[in-house]
Amino acid sequence: MSFKKDYFEIRLESIGGLGANLAGKILGEYGALYLGLNASSFSSYGSEKRGSPVKSYIRYAKENTPIRVNSPIKTPDVLGIFHIALAGKENLLAGVSENTSIVVNTNKDIDEVRDILKLYGGKLYCIDALNIAIETKSRINMVMLGAIAKTNDFLDINKLEDCIKDTIGKKYPKALENNLNAIKKGYEMVKFKEIKVDNKYDYIVSDDIKTKWGYKNAPIGGVNPSFGSSISNDVSASREGYVPVFIKDKCINCGLCDSTCPDMSFQFVKGEYKGKEAMVNLGIDYHHCKGCLRCVEICPVNALEAKLEKDINIYEQHIRNKDLIIDKLDFENIGASSFVTSESYTEDTKI
Template identity: 60%
Template structure:
């Protein structure tokens, strides 16, 4: 294997829960243990919870070329986006140019994705990893691994399958068949689509993102300046593709969904239920929902069921706290976990 430069570099951009960290580890192991290459892998993420941003970095080098660099990958040969909604000001597309293979988990068209992600240039491999994972009884990350093998042009499918069988087979032997099928599906469905640098979107330089507040300047000894669930915070990039579907007819307003939901998605308002004044469930505000489906599990009347996000146009739901957004808000579209800068806002009513 001859690489054009010292290291062949892969950057995985994802959110917690989709398995990008594991996918990066498996890619690194495939190179070192099954292909006779030198390889390295590390990941960067915040709290280990579903929905937080995750980056994983993999480097390969031929034997004889040591990997001495251990910093984030600025100009990836392959860029893997686990969720199309990672698009935004956050630099998920940084460093991608005409030499980059860009793999995106999406059911949208190539043209739509180019505009959504503002792709300067590259070879786009769109894979509907969610649908393929569901069909093959595996996870999104396995499908993305198969697509990565195809896009690389040098990672043999059989070596990747061997690595996955050995790594996951010991602990989860029953998952192996589905995982291998998922990898093969990703490989077969990754079709290249060339994007030339035609000036439609600019090249984005990689820059280290600095936190506004860190350990040395955060007030009161350290707080998280990025809010979890707020009026404007958009957590939709946190979802793995599933959403809760609310059926008002079956709801008895017990409030269990609300007390279980980690992101306070359910909106209650004083109203009438069975002839009495009580708090009535209006339904979910999907802006904050990360699709964990805990509410589905706890609802005693099956008023909440699991749905495939892509089959619902949730942008049309009117259960939004949109009326609480004032001119004082300055929205930051940072892609995943966007946040808002604002004056303090006291919520008294949903009206």
């Protein structure tokens, strides 16, 4: 069993840190070496990978059809969304029709996901990849690969496992069992619903198809408008289940966490410590925290602890020093609709 069109195309939408780039490479190798197809795969991401948008493209063609197209995928047969918090991101659903299989990493109910995504139509697959990855001590991308294999009969799960054994298994033999377990769970636990087109939400065409580019509107060269770190950019979707928790009573305000954190997530203000004027640590702005846990490692007095994100109330822990920040984000909605857009670029450049 194979596909009918000339090409079978997969687009992975992600944020740096969740492994979409590697998943794309694995799918490319799997198609070429294990399914007997022609295959190409490539990714696009910014210079700062963790926290910045990532797109990965995989194109398959039958053995006797050469792949002569090297452009990004505009109308995917399979769309993998590596985190539900990407909902609302520009062009996320571009080219998705009722024939597309959409695989989403989410712990939400499948009907709710349709509304969060504002999905036009398609075959919706939902998998709680984050928690399965934690349980199996694997990565989100492995669970997503298993779930993606469920979408089409020719994506043979046994051959995918063989591919993982020969690639990841050779490089990281100790991680192989956990990765295979994660793939299996992704394949077996993914939930499915066919979303019929009912005109509740619009079909979305990608900007570069609908826009006529010219000298007046061409993107500025050498500028990355989808940067990872900025005041308005929400990078919480890069977290893989763990967050640092700040224990104020233990903190000696040494500032090591602040100088270590790649995203300036810590909020320091002028205050008093041991009777002297000092910069005092208020805690973490989780809007910017990628969950890398470097701050936990560096803290000399264990004032930062790594916890499972699902076990803590992130809203109670969340600190935003509004005196330092000018933006229009909804603080109650961290992790959702405020993901980077070209508008956020304009906002930041005004500040």
